[in-house]
Amino acid sequence: MSGGVDSSVVAGLLAEQGHEVIGATLQLYDHGAAVQKKGACCAGQDIHDARDVADRLGIAHYVLDRESRFRDAVIADFADSYARGETPIPCVRCNQTVKFQDLVALARELGCEALATGHYARRTDRPGGPELRRAADPARDQSYFLFATTRAQLAFARFPLGDMPDKAAVRREAVRLGLAVAEKPDSQDICFVPQGHYHDLVAKLRPDAAEEGEIVDESGRVLGRHQGVARYTVGQGRGLGLSRDSGMRVASLDPARRRVVVAPARAIPVAEVPVGEVNWLIDPPQAPFRAEAKFRAREVPQPVTARWDAASARLVVTPDVPVISAPGQGCVLYEGDRVLGGGFIRASRAATVDAEAPAA
């Protein structure tokens, strides 16, 4: 229970159905430190809200100190990922580790039968096991962020909001249940960088990712300078300091040489996307197969051909039309509404300038 309206409604609905509901709220970071306000409590307003909701519902509730786990598994990975020249998705890491690994384990230890969350996704039981599907409301669908959930975790998970037609319906449920958080605004930023200044955090944890360096084209020609590779993502056009009509976009990041490599916009999409750390929600496919894929959270799935090589544990996704893919983001495969599996996008464009770069 984050203290937001979604997980609060989940708790309320399950309690109403007569389940014995145990609320768990993760304290993931020191709120006082995150908002940089001296004397502010380590617990933010959201934790207080979650406790109030649980109290209102008359359910047991616990605040779990996961600060060190979150720092190691999510925040450090976030900064390291930027330092590798990637664009991380911390929400996937958090779901993968702190939420579905640790909370499922805790729930089992407590003798619970299921872990329910406020995610907008659907889980359907089929003879072959549970399936993960997109939420009924396409605007809210969070199935992309759940691709790393294992089949065993999915069997234990419940997503009671998956069939909600829209957020307004969830808020109406909150009102009906008498929850004070009914009108609470949606959270926007990355939770541990409340002011959205993620770059300051990365610079503190990985100063190397914030060191200035050169902006070069794919032939190694220096076009300008940048203020740290962590400020850039593949496909980005702004913030390069190049003339507006240069049409150049970030093609790749070369953190070892602190270089941002740019190319004309038309040259950015790639024909093949290598994907690692793959999690299958189907039996691992033996042969190439057709599917749709999302290469970032906010996009429509594209038709692709996927090839899985079990020996190297690598997935190569070939979109029908070349796509912009940023290393570190998720590549999630769908068949209609169903999530088949997914993984993290790896660099497809080797640091191509290495060979051709003129000797210094």
Next chain:
Amino acid sequence: MSLYLDANATEPLRPEARDAAIAAMELPGNPSSVHADGRAARRVLETARARVAARFGASPRDVVFTSGGTEASALAVASLRRGRRVLVGATEHPAVLRAAEGAALLPVLADGTLDLEALGSALANGDPALVLLMVANNETGVIHPVTEAAALCRRHGALLHLDAVQAAGRIPLDAVALGAETMAISGHKLGGPKGAGALILRPGLELAPLVAGGGQERGRRGGTEALPAIAGLGAAAEAADPAASARLGPIRDAIEAGLGLPVAGAGASRLPNTSCVALPGASAETQVIALDLAGMRVSAGAACSSGKVARSPVLAAMGLGELAGSAIRVSLPWNTPDDAAEHFLAAHAAMRARLRAEDRGSAGQG
């Protein structure tokens, strides 16, 4: 079946304290008023003061009522510090640690008791000091050698403040005989209502107030006294006879014997009601939640106002860092039923069985 076993967080209200608090609430007067109703309120206030003084070997004039233990310690530190360097035990409660930021930490021995040798050498080297020590630790129940510490302080011209919040009512305490400048106690840890405590002063000690207000408490703590809570504190102090609390020792010992697990400070002299016991390999958080769901109210580490179960620095200071994440605190209240050990052991055994089964289950899946 539910059992409250978190007395060191707060003791259940004693019936004597409830009666006294309710009676005080019915009084219309302010103890500072000159009329008959004021005098009646003042009588309740001074009765409470006499009761607290009697329980802790002090004179009533040396008892200053506060809002609780935290304020009592803050008042002592603010008043006694005056340019002195501050030395504080490594396992002190945040109420004391936060009142003396920048203080030097005095180490404890492996059994959790204050390292007297370290105290002696710290006092011998340096300017006059103010020493802040707890009589008994909130998490382990370990009783510190405060008489010896007080003698060392006297020898080196240091002032001593004692945090007796956990010891009060559980072991005999004589403020004057202990030889401290000041001693803090808390009403709700004696079985009184929350919201009142006291600072007990060495005879003749003058104290500057933190809040001057209308000069209440002989100018040592301003603000109209919280009469119902103070009346309850007085009644609880009178009722909290350490001799009665000795009854809890055998129950605690039965729990420890039944568990057969590592106990922090087991070798030291401890409060009879407290056990800090580790289940290696199981997180304290999981244990507290599992036991709560089974009706057993215990705690782990120091309770944070956010409600999270935080890792305790107390065990780390004792060199038991590896147990810190797996130790829970069972603290028996004054009204612990005689068969508490039996019920607790049954709930604990059920929890262990499930954790073991879950362990095997996840090992199989891996």
